[in-house]
Amino acid sequence: MTRRRFPALAAVSWLYVLWSLLPILVAVRISFNSGKSRSSFQSPSLRWYTSDPTASVLHDESLHTALSNTLVLALCTMLIATPIGVALAIGLHRWKGRTSQAANGLVLVPIVTPEIVFGVALFLVFSQLYTGIPQGLSRQVLGHVTFTLSFVVIIIRGRLAAVGTEYEEAARDLGATRLQAVRLVLLPLLAPAIFASLMVVFATSVDDFVISSFLSTGAGTETVPIRIYSGAKAGSTPALNALAVVMLVITLSAAGLAALVMRTMRSRTGMGAALTDAGGLAGLGG
Amino acid sequence: MADSRRPRTSWAPFALPGVGWLVAFFVLSVYAVVAVALGSTDPLLRTARPAWNPADWDTTALTKVISRVVGGDLGHVVTRTFGFVALALVGCVLIGYPVAYYAARGAHRGRKILLIALVLPFWISYLMRMMAWTNLLQPDGYVNKVLEVLHLQSEPRNWLDGDWYTVVIGLVYGYVPFFILPLYSVLERLDGRLLEAGRDLGATARQTFWHVTVPLSRPGLMAASVITILPMFGDYYTNTYLTSGSPRTEMIGNQIEFYLRGSSQPQTGASLVLVLMVMLFALMAYYLVTTAREQRMAR
Numbered sequence: 001m002t003r004r005r006f007p008a009l010a011a012v013s014w015l016y017v018l019w020s021l022l023p024i025l026v027a028v029r030i031s032f033n034s035g036k037s038r039s040s041f042q043s044p045s046l047r048w049y050t051s052d053p054t055a056s057v058l059h060d061e062s063l064h065t066a067l068s069n070t071l072v073l074a075l076c077t078m079l080i081a082t083p084i085g086v087a088l089a090i091g092l093h094r095w096k097g098r099t100s101q102a103a104n105g106l107v108l109v110p111i112v113t114p115e116i117v118f119g120v121a122l123f124l125v126f127s128q129l130y131t132g133i134p135q136g137l138s139r140q141v142l143g144h145v146t147f148t149l150s151f152v153v154i155i156i157r158g159r160l161a162a163v164g165t166e167y168e169e170a171a172r173d174l175g176a177t178r179l180q181a182v183r184l185v186l187l188p189l190l191a192p193a194i195f196a197s198l199m200v201v202f203a204t205s206v207d208d209f210v211i212s213s214f215l216s217t218g219a220g221t222e223t224v225p226i227r228i229y230s231g232a233k234a235g236s237t238p239a240l241n242a243l244a245v246v247m248l249v250i251t252l253s254a255a256g257l258a259a260l261v262m263r264t265m266r267s268r269t270g271m272g273a274a275l276t277d278a279g280g281l282a283g284l285g286g
Numbered sequence: 287m288a289d290s291r292r293p294r295t296s297w298a299p300f301a302l303p304g305v306g307w308l309v310a311f312f313v314l315s316v317y318a319v320v321a322v323a324l325g326s327t328d329p330l331l332r333t334a335r336p337a338w339n340p341a342d343w344d345t346t347a348l349t350k351v352i353s354r355v356v357g358g359d360l361g362h363v364v365t366r367t368f369g370f371v372a373l374a375l376v377g378c379v380l381i382g383y384p385v386a387y388y389a390a391r392g393a394h395r396g397r398k399i400l401l402i403a404l405v406l407p408f409w410i411s412y413l414m415r416m417m418a419w420t421n422l423l424q425p426d427g428y429v430n431k432v433l434e435v436l437h438l439q440s441e442p443r444n445w446l447d448g449d450w451y452t453v454v455i456g457l458v459y460g461y462v463p464f465f466i467l468p469l470y471s472v473l474e475r476l477d478g479r480l481l482e483a484g485r486d487l488g489a490t491a492r493q494t495f496w497h498v499t500v501p502l503s504r505p506g507l508m509a510a511s512v513i514t515i516l517p518m519f520g521d522y523y524t525n526t527y528l529t530s531g532s533p534r535t536e537m538i539g540n541q542i543e544f545y546l547r548g549s550s551q552p553q554t555g556a557s558l559v560l561v562l563m564v565m566l567f568a569l570m571a572y573y574l575v576t577t578a579r580e581q582r583m584a585r
Binding site: 006009010012013014016017019020021023024026027030032037038039040063083085087088090091092093094095099100106107110112113114115116117118120121122123124125127128129142143145146149153178203206207209210214224225228229231240241244247248251252254255 | 296297298299300301302303304305307308309311313314315316318321322334336378379381384386387388389392393400403404406408409410411412413414415417418419421422424425427428446447459462463512516517519520521522523527539540542543546547552555556562563565570584
């Protein structure tokens with residue numbers, strides 16, 4: 001169909017983009033402030049990144065602890081949630097029957113569960129039932145895996161539907177066992193979606209505040225979002241902005257890498273679109 | 287057909303670890319909320335004594351919380367939560383619909399850049415986006431400076447003082463990206479021939495929009511609303527962060543967080559979560575029923 005021009009809509013849309021991204025750019029600029037103010041900019045410096053001897057991201061222990069906690073948590077979540085999710089997606093896609101329908105429903109419920117319900121539920125189950133699991137990081141990882149698992153399943157199932165079963169059946173007819181067919185044919189075909197899942201899980205985990213916070217036990221298990229949240233109270237410096245910017249650079253690199261890999265994969269295999277799914281899903285958790 | 291030779295259930299083992307995980311950490315977690323809410327509280331230690339066996343359920347604490355919500359001291363917090371969510375949803379529709387519409391059907395040049403800009407907020411931490419606003423809204427921040435340059439206000443104003451509009455604007459800012467994307471994907475697939483038919487049959491552009499485009503975008507609007515409303519109802523950080531925890535902007539989420547973490551009254555907190563879950567469940571049920579009915583009618 002022919003696209004019409006909508007000058008008023010165009011203006012609204014670009015104004016919206018400006019409104020949504022300009023505050024971020026201002027916050028990034030403030031992270032390079034030489035003064036203590038988080039609202040007005042004096043002159044550019046790296047004070048809050050490296051040079052301030054006590055309060056910079058490099059030297060303030062609470063800040064770089066938060067950074068490393070966030071990354072360790074996200075990496076562990078990624079490495080556990082993705083394989084379990086991929087297997088779950090393959091299983092649910094192929095396995096037919098009443099139990100399978102119930103399992104399919106079960107996978108969808110976490111997606112529509114508000115984070116606060118999730119956070120409270122995990123908080124209570126760990127404090128009342130799984131009391132043996134050590135507090136802090138271990139519980140945070142288990143919690144994050146639980147709430148990112150469904151995203152992996154959805155992304156992978158989208159790909160499974162697109163890939164079809166022909167290649168696998170060809171492999172089976174040529175004598176491959178079922179496991180061999182999965183490993184040698186299906187998994188390579190799913191590679192772009194698996195990669196997208198890794199990135200989405202990473203971004204979701206890094207962004208999460210509610211679940212990490214409910215399962216945090218104090219300063220030692222604070223993540224970057226928790227640190228930003230607690231920094232709302234008086235006395236915080238542009239070092240918090242600097243911390244957020246470091247995190248931002250890491251997630252945007254992950255997103256960029258994902259986009260790049262998807263593009264290469266798409267041009268080679270004619271498959272794609274998982275990234276748009278991925279972008280949409282990354283936010284679902286809030 | 288390699289697969290038809292074998293029973294379909296042989297794929298079940300693949301799903302087993304994942305299903306087990308969800309049962310252990312999701313189903314049982316949600317059940318823990320029920321067990322704590324319907325259990326009892328240790329009179330000395332003030333800790334929860336969950337009732338895992340439905341035979342031991344005791345609804346005293348839950349009834350008390352419900353009576354506090356319906357007309358009691360928690361009533362205004364619940365009303366405020368509904369008010370904030372409703373206003374923020376209106377804001378999301380007013381901003382999100384034109385943007386999604388333009389991205390899906392209007393944008394020609396710069397469409398790719400626009401789409402990237404719409405997805406970008408998903409990769410920026412929610413709290414960083416809120417932090418950016420607190421930087422701007424400080425008394426000596428850029429919002430006040432701009433308003434003064436434009437002569438819209440003469441004195442710097444403290445936006446972070448606990449005003450409801452700061453929270454609503456914050457909620458819209460935070461959640462509108464989640465609104466735009468699902469709406470965009472529905473509007474993009476909308477059949478352009480139907481719009482052309484409307485025009486060919488003599489409708490004006492405005493008539494076509496209200497009588498063809500809007501009804502066709504209803505499923506997208508519904509999905510987008512559900513996706514934004516669910517997390518907004520449980521939000522307690524946006525308002526706390528943007529108003530330094532002013533009690534004038536407290537939402538249900540703040541009360542839940544307070545009872546579970548601030549003061550140790552897990553049973554009250556869990557009961558409040560149950561109340562919230564039932565409300566959201568009603569909302570979801572309404573959504574599912576209407577979409578199912580619309581799909582039946584479309585056939």
